[in-house]
Amino acid sequence: MPSTSRPVALASGVLALALVLAGCSAAIVPGQATPAGPPITDVSPADFPITGAAETEADVTSRNALADLNDYWSQTFPEVYGEDFPALAGGYFSVDPGDVDESLYPDGEIGCSSAPEEVEQNAFYCPPDVGASNEDSISYDRAFLQQLSDEYGRFLPALIMAHEFGHAVQGRVGYPADDTSINVETQADCFAGAWTRWVAEGNASHESIRAPELDGLLVGYFIVRDPPGTGAEEDQAHGSYFDRVSAIQDGYDGGAAACRDNYESDRRFTQAEFDDQEDFDNDGNLPLAQVPDLIAQSLPAYYTDSFPDDLGVDFTEPAIETFDGTAPTCDGMNADTNAGFCRDQDTVYYDQTDLAEPAYEIGDYAVLTAVAIPYGIAARDQLGLSTEDEDAIRSATCQAGAFSGAALNQEVPTISISPGDFDEAIQFLLTYGKDPTVFPDVGLSGFQLVDVFRQGYLYGLTACGLEA
Template structure:
């Protein structure tokens, strides 16, 4: 909400000679790890390699990238036969200055690559920190995180090979980064589908790759017009999913008309407050607006809306075995009384609220009000169908906050907090019987995004 921001901290290293991503990412909260992707292949073609596991994984990734883009690039508008990159460089910044034989183009000294990976267009090379970055990616998010980072950097090389007219030279950085995220999504889909010689992963690996993208997001409040802007978490996972669910041509067609949700702070007070509302202040601020928006949507469709009560107690409903909906539950009327949203503030909700940010709680509240709206419209509230529609409606509400009769707006980091929660937990996607709409963070974020982009009509048509 306005003034309610808690970032996954990202510190981006700015290399003056580069125009691509290079970010270190200390991350708050729980990581989302994926399984092993591959045992790797011989990395001897990588300059400066130590032959270890990280570079074997990088080697498998780069070889599969070369093979994939060797087939895909010529078929794209403006595409030509794929020209291999000039080189790949593995650097251990802790090992001191490299010798002349292993010197890395675009770097003055090895410390400049610490915690980063980058593509240097002037030399047409990709370099990475194998001493810190790759081990941390594998430890925190699984092997697929290494794949997504390198495939993103490879995406910048693809951009240069397609941009024969120089049209991208003056494009906003955030657009170039979104396109590279999209190309990474296309490639990870091939990995997931087992369509490449060396790499394999499952759904958990894809969630791990998305966790890494969230970790690489811009610091909250970064202007989308910033020369180094890479995108917030919502924008980055959106671009990745557009590629994962599409084809290379979808990414290549990205233009200046693409809309981004990233925004800078609108007031000094919002920025200086750190943005995070406490649990009870958030509830006090959101509940009237939830009643307003969902009531309007129900009445617009011919339904009758009675605002649910709000109870701070165990998030359980009569006839259910425990808190099957999670820490926030919507319960149907019992004994002639009104329906109610029950909020368990004694469990893990306060922890997620503090670690992720206040719109983690906001996403849960919005999804339960979505359930109340489904009930008012005589729509299913149970099973995957009910959970999916409720989560989608939470996305639709999130897009509408700050418009119409809303008395407040989302702060710059709030959508990021929502997708971070969705990557980790299925509670916002559960029906009233506890059945989750999706077993992966990828699918939960996809459903939420469908509401953000398509509005409530898309949710009620089915997503």
């Protein structure tokens, strides 16, 4: 049901990922070596009871996060919704499904009259007025949360608690867009992002997160995406990787008020079904050998149309060439570069062996995104704008998002966006964003690059700092 979270079991074979622009509204990522305010302390079990808790690391993290979430919503709910926030009447339940002592739970049940084992590899909110015991409560599998913490960082379980708490907010004010599942779930992600910003700014008493941890947070959220090809209208749709990450950043940038206002029936999602069985079987990816032709056809087509329409100037196509191993010697590139723009040759180059082939392991759209960045640098060069500083990288990444949004809207006739393509773009930015052979070292995090890409997707080329 839209009012509860369906299981988010760990996907097998999840890709292990490594961990912009003048005139564009990108997130300024707060965070400091030590959190602001008083020392961070753990909440005692007596002060914040969780039924069934065994005081594992996952339970301590969950308790700290839930206590801070109560503080945040006690402050924020009146500001956003004009009334006090009622505490969860049904409380909180911790379970290790592999070692259940039913005597710890009232009548042997957790939220929504569920058996403790039913929360395996999941966390869920039980809304009020569903005719079950333990309504208005949050239940979680602490072994699952510990696995997430071990693999993706200590804050990911806290973010999942924040998502479930977002459902508790919805249980008090109503669900967006006629209870459409994808709107309900991504709005809860947005609420979680708003709380994360509050924590990052040093306002929480128990939780903390530093700016460098935000990249890992987004990387970990990959496991809770819907599989590519899931329809946006499906009853249990939660959103693509891009949709869910975008929602987190929507809340991070705009706060809980943005979450209240931006999740109605006209919200655009990238999640979609595959057109046919062949696309499903190959995850929507072209063979690697066909990707250079796709790049050569689609990027020039977009810029040739968009520059006159959006900026009032003509666009001259730079050449696009591949190389293997050693970059050409030219103005704008060095021998260690795997992708870049040669000003004196008016050519965008990328390394087929050291960039395209490994990026293709993410997907064909990761390769296109890799080339779209230096192509955006070439566009800036034509306008007489900087090409090597932070503004340039923000702008080029934003342009990649604007291109992707236009392609999704079928405004670029030479390319058709497949389910999962936007997810591949996000994975590319998080994987290669700190790689100096692909992105110049201008101090931008993967979190910031993803947010700038999102700005381009939402607002188009004119948001990408291309005015001279």
